[in-house]
Amino acid sequence: MSVPSVFVAKERLKNLLISDRMQCTPDAADRLEKDLYLTVSKYMEITPEHFDIKISRSDIHIRYTGENK
């Protein structure tokens, strides 16, 4: 069985909207996420699993969850 086409659509759309919202390539969005992670990690103990970035139409939300072990 192939993947339902809706998964492909959602994945494409998510990438498309991030690059539209930032007016940049998907690759630049990836780099931004990595840079933000590195920057925050200089000041706080974080792990990639507990770190999440969401780019909306007007804000960039940085979210970290859970106590670090």
Added chain:
Amino acid sequence: MGEVIVITSGKGGVGKTTTTANIGIGLSGLGKKVLVIDTDLGLRNLDVVMGLENRIVYNIVDVIEGSCRLKQALIKDKRFPELYLLPSAQTKDKTSISPEQMKKLIEDIRDDFDYILLDCPAGIEQGFQNAIAGADRSIVVTTPEVSAIRDADRILGLLEASGIRKNELLINRLRIDMVKRGDMMSVDDVTEILAVDLLGVIPDDEQVVIATNQGEPVVGEDSLAGKSYMNICRRLLGEDIPMEDYMKPEGFLGKLSSLFHRN
């Protein structure tokens, strides 16, 4: 003072004009005094969808240029209580009107109506800027397709940037069968991706095509789309109408009745 709502989408062909006509007619049926304005200069269509194309004398550009009074350009739809159309101009282009002129026109007339609906052209150029200039809130129409949702996101960004705070989504032409088999994005998928409040969902319904052929509305009719449009109108009036659940599995009675109707 009337509320001014722009119906927009970015992408063309997703159902802005059909939505404007049906919401206008629905609100009028619920006792409101409604004006619908076609702001698509050069591509006049709202009159055709409403079946009023043979009654146009003057248009919005005539009003703004002062060639006629507003009352002369308004077409009263005699089938419904208190419903008026201000048609677009077929032979002018989008630069014939400025956003400032549009804003002034709306300020001048908003006290005379309960609702003013603006049918916005596709695109994000001056026609769009004209249409949103005087609006208090928006209805962003999309279909559950990648290209339409992408454009809706862009439009939502532009609306937010222009200071319009109340922007709600209308998902049009939802194919319930395709969502069920995983080949179309669901209502939840679309609202999650766009992060915006949902005003309503119109299922794909051939009655819309049939009604549009005849210049008739579907709102208020006993069809899926007709009921959904009426619910949207009631939500606009502030009534607490729950979203229709198109995904619920067919109940026992439904199965039983399809069994009887098979032959």
